[in-house]
Amino acid sequence: MKRCDLCSHIARVSCQSDNASLCYLCDQTVHSANFLVAKHCRTLLCHKCQSLTPWTASGLHLGRTATVCVDCVNEYSSQWRENRIGQENHGVQEDGETDDDDTESGDESENENDDADAEIQVVPLL
Incomplete structure (x- = not known):
């Protein structure tokens, strides 16, 4: 299982701009810092195998969404x-x-x- 690069919880989001895998809480903390980082496009990781899924978004709060590849x-x-x-x-x-x-x-x-x-x-x- 991939772990969050900041806190070691299970990673659920990948941010290519930061080159980081993050859990939901760390993603929210990092990407709500200012309007520039909120624009980073993030991709949800598959809940089963943790590969990248087609789901991408940007913004302050992505919410906790379960998805699979x-x-x-x-x-x-x-x-x-x-x-x-x-x-x-x-x-x-x-x-x-x-x-x-x-x-x-x-x-x-x-x-x-x-x-x-x-x-x-x-x-x-x-």
Whole structure:
């Protein structure tokens, strides 16, 4: 994990102008010093792998925003599809007919998974 260059917390923002990785608190402290440093363009780091994301901004307060890089979005999407296909195939019997009891309980678990996925909204910016 990358650490903040000033306080050693987990880095969440990268400032190319300062050549620094910063946590949210240090980013706010440094970039609210004056109007010139507030203009520095900063990039959020991926919350999963800490690589640069497409999200950039400048200003006094960027706020605490969770984001992930395109690679992690693609990885998550492929894992989700594989799990979804595995759940759908689990309801199929050996003779190819669908077991109604398994399908109904499978639908309920799929809805529960959809609710869990709804808690995390990932929006890649391209």
